[in-house]
Amino acid sequence: MRKGLLYLLLCVSGITVFFPILYAFSVSFMTSEDILRRSLVPTNPTLQNYVDVFASVPIGHYLLNSFIVATITTFGMLCVSALAAFVFAFVPFKGRGGVFILVISTLLIPWEATMIPNFLTIQSLGWMNHYLALTVPFFALAFGIFLLRQHFKTVPQELYEAAQVEGLSTFQILYKVVIPYAKTSFVTLGIFGFLTTWNMYLWPLLVTTNDSVRTVQIGLRRLQADEVATNWGMVMAGVVLVILPTLILLMVGQKQLQKGLTKGAIK
Amino acid sequence: MADAIKKHGVKTSISRWERSKNYRIAIIYLLPSFLLFGLFMFYPMINSLFLSFFFTDAQGEATTFVGFENYTYLFQSDSFRQSVKATLLFVLYTVPTSVIVSLFLALIANEKLRGIGFFRTVFASTLGMSVAASAIIWLFMFHPTAGILNAFLTAINLPAVSWLQDSTMALISVALTTVWMNSGFAFLILLGGLQNIDDHLYESARIDGASYFYQLRKITVPMLSPTLFFIMTITFINSFQSFGQVDILTGGGPAEATNLIIYSIYREAFVYYQFGPASAQVIVLFIAVLVLTLLQFKFGERKVHYQ
Numbered sequence: 215m216r217k218g219l220l221y222l223l224l225c226v227s228g229i230t231v232f233f234p235i236l237y238a239f240s241v242s243f244m245t246s247e248d249i250l251r252r253s254l255v256p257t258n259p260t261l262q263n264y265v266d267v268f269a270s271v272p273i274g275h276y277l278l279n280s281f282i283v284a285t286i287t288t289f290g291m292l293c294v295s296a297l298a299a300f301v302f303a304f305v306p307f308k309g310r311g312g313v314f315i316l317v318i319s320t321l322l323i324p325w326e327a328t329m330i331p332n333f334l335t336i337q338s339l340g341w342m343n344h345y346l347a348l349t350v351p352f353f354a355l356a357f358g359i360f361l362l363r364q365h366f367k368t369v370p371q372e373l374y375e376a377a378q379v380e381g382l383s384t385f386q387i388l389y390k391v392v393i394p395y396a397k398t399s400f401v402t403l404g405i406f407g408f409l410t411t412w413n414m415y416l417w418p419l420l421v422t423t424n425d426s427v428r429t430v431q432i433g434l435r436r437l438q439a440d441e442v443a444t445n446w447g448m449v450m451a452g453v454v455l456v457i458l459p460t461l462i463l464l465m466v467g468q469k470q471l472q473k474g475l476t477k478g479a480i481k
Numbered sequence: 482m483a484d485a486i487k488k489h490g491v492k493t494s495i496s497r498w499e500r501s502k503n504y505r506i507a508i509i510y511l512l513p514s515f516l517l518f519g520l521f522m523f524y525p526m527i528n529s530l531f532l533s534f535f536f537t538d539a540q541g542e543a544t545t546f547v548g549f550e551n552y553t554y555l556f557q558s559d560s561f562r563q564s565v566k567a568t569l570l571f572v573l574y575t576v577p578t579s580v581i582v583s584l585f586l587a588l589i590a591n592e593k594l595r596g597i598g599f600f601r602t603v604f605a606s607t608l609g610m611s612v613a614a615s616a617i618i619w620l621f622m623f624h625p626t627a628g629i630l631n632a633f634l635t636a637i638n639l640p641a642v643s644w645l646q647d648s649t650m651a652l653i654s655v656a657l658t659t660v661w662m663n664s665g666f667a668f669l670i671l672l673g674g675l676q677n678i679d680d681h682l683y684e685s686a687r688i689d690g691a692s693y694f695y696q697l698r699k700i701t702v703p704m705l706s707p708t709l710f711f712i713m714t715i716t717f718i719n720s721f722q723s724f725g726q727v728d729i730l731t732g733g734g735p736a737e738a739t740n741l742i743i744y745s746i747y748r749e750a751f752v753y754y755q756f757g758p759a760s761a762q763v764i765v766l767f768i769a770v771l772v773l774t775l776l777q778f779k780f781g782e783r784k785v786h787y788q
Contacts, residue, residue: 223589228603231586231664235606237629238618252632294517297510305510307503317514320522322774326722326743327767330532330750330760331525334541354517384506413611415725416743420751431613435729438617446621453614464609465602468669472605476673 235457242450249446263451267437270448272425273455276433280412281459283429286349288407292400295358300388302359303366304374320356326416333420347421348429352411358403361474365399366392402474405467412460430456526767532760539754551761561762563737564745567652568721571741574656575663575720580713582660583667588701590668591675601672608665612725619658620645620730648738651731655739658726663719667712674708675701710781714774721770742766 241249242263244256267273302314332351341347369392377391393400415431422428437452464471533551535543555561586604590597607615622630623644631641644654678701686696702709724743727733733740733748740748742762750759 217594220589220592220594224594224597224600227586227589228600231661232603232606234615234618234622234661235610237622238614241621249627252627252629254629294513298514301507301510305503305506307507310507313511317518320518322771323522323526324718324722324767324770326724326746327529327763328522328525330541330746330756330763331528332521333751334528334756335520335525337541351517351521354514354521359514409609413613415612415728416747419728431611431725434613434617438620438729446627449617450621453617457610457614460609460611461606464605468602468605471608472669472673475670476677 235461238450238453238457241447242454244447246445246447263445263447264455266445266448267451267455270440271433271437271452273430273433273437273452275425276428276430277455279427280430283345283348283418283427284408284411286345287352287411288404290349290353291355291358291407292404294353295355295362295403296388296393296400298354298359299362299366300392302363303369304387304392305384317356317359329416329420336421341421343422343424343426345427348414348418348427351417355407358407361403362396362399365396369395398470399474401467401470405463405471406475408463409460529760529763529767532756533764535757537754537756541754541756543757547757551757552765554758555761555765560737560740561745564740564742567738567740568742570652571656571659571723571739572717572720574653575659576713576716578656578660579663579667579716580709583664583671583712584709586664586668587671587675588697590672604668605665607662608669610662610665612662613729615662616658616726616729619654619661619726623654623730645731646735648735651735651738655723655726655730655741658730659720659723662726663716667716670712670715671705671708674705678704710777713781714777717777718770718774721766 237254240255243259243261244253245258245260245262248256248258298317302310302317336342336347336351339346341350373391373395374387377387382390413431414429415435418429418432419435422432425433434452434456438449532541532543534546534548535551536545536547538544590601590604622628625631625641625643625646628644630644634641642650645651682700682704683696686700691699722743723741724747727739727741727744728747731739733744743766746759746762746766749755749762
């Protein structure tokens with residue numbers, strides 16, 4: 215009885231939550247007649263929308279740009295955060311607590327509050343329409359430093375001391391002992407970083423003005439703005455191409471992400 | 482003897498070198514973070530404040546010092562007042578709804594049932610959805626004639642709704658899209674929180690014959706309160722920062738009904754090139770978020786039960 219009710223609730227909620235995504239997939243295979251008739255499923259499934267989307271915008275190029283940007287940002291974020299987190303977990307010095315609070319205080323600065331001067335900085339550095347503008351500003355991340363520090367602190371003191379006795383340098387300890395030990399937190403932060411960078415919208419809109427480094431999210435907006443009255447099937451094919459990589463990443467890494475984020479959110 | 486002195490000398494110089502070792506490591510390892518925080522966080526924050534007291538040219542160079550004129554201009558501007566009103570309403574629509582919806586999803590997904598992993602993945606799926614993709618899907622579903630939502634309403638004999646064309650409905654529609662987009666992340670965090678609650682608490686409650694809702698009220702919500710509090714704060718900050726869904730769904734319209742603060746800042750700065758007034762809005766936004774977050778911590782914290 216209780217079980218049945220639960221399954222009913224789960225199914226209804228699942229369909230409600232997942233409907234927009236399923237529907238986007240469905241529409242992407244529809245002919246324009248199906249779309250006009252407001253069908254739920256394509257009566258005559260076609261791949262034409264996908265052919266059209268590749269023909270009308272350089273979507274492959276946008277996808278590649280997004281991959282490059284998301285990969286570089288994730289890697290940069292992991293490196294910069296790991297170095298800082300190592301200090302906050304293992305290297306005691308006077309005033310460390312204060313410095314750590316300074317890092318955490320950046321969480322109170324909404325990124326949007328800095329976007330105007332950042333835009334001007336990027337302009338004066340000559341980074342407009344360059345991968346640098348899309349990646350470097352996001353390397354330092356208080357959340358990343360915090361998350362890794364929480365995990366680094368779980369490294370057993372004996373392991374750390376043994377590494378010191380072995381005569382490993384500090385940097386060797388970081389990448390031969392600490393990083394392998396806290397590997398899960400790196401995977402979590404990596405998935406999180408990739409998802410957020412891939413999905414970034416406002417910043418790429420500001421700092422890219424042509425197709426050379428434009429990311430797929432901005433390409434999607436362009437596609438929608440150009441095509442809105444004419445071809446929804448093609449727009450949805452574009453949407454599907456954009457969400458597929460992150461949905462797959464999420465499905466593969468969901469357990470991992472949940473474990474890691476929970477540990478970061480709740481002490 | 483000479484050897485001993487030499488040794489001794491070397492030893493002291495090593496030890497001074499050694500003593501400062503931690504500082505040197507700290508400086509080198511923290512340097513990348515602090516350079517980046519400085520260039521892209523602290524400096525722009527100060528620069529925003531600075532720009533808010535100036536008129537600027539189209540390149541964003543400060544030209545004339547105008548004191549608080551940008552601020553007085555803001556508070557007299559109908560557009561800004563409308564934007565504050567829209568933002569507050571939007572927060573009111575999205576924050577409680579997001580928390581309740583994702584708590585519900587987390588509760589039903591926390592049961593030990595066969596196939597529950599599948600439902601968890603489904604509920605978390607919006608975390609993988611970008612703002613642009615989500616907004617475009619909903620734009621299509623909201624479409625007055627081609628949209629599936631109105632088709633559904635017509636099918637159950639309800640009148641069609643002009644989702645994005647009516648100024649009251651437009652804000653609700655943007656909020657609906659936002660709640661959907663937020664639900665994945667909030668769900669995942671809340672589910673994690675639920676799984677951290679000790680099973681023994683429920684076992685003894687069950688032995689005492691406590692009902693599901695009694696357990697929910699007396700065990701789950703109190704034990705989950707730190708996580709709920711975290712989610713509330715995050716959702717709250719997120720809704721202040723909503724941009725993409727406004728840009729794609731409504732462009733701030735109709736009649737500025739969805740001109741949320743970030744969108745208003747974007748328009749002022751990057752469409753009209755009014756960096757001064759835009760920066761003044763940034764500072765107002767920053768102070769508002771800061772004060773509300775601190776208030777939330779002050780009052781929320783009291784009700785929060787930590788293990």
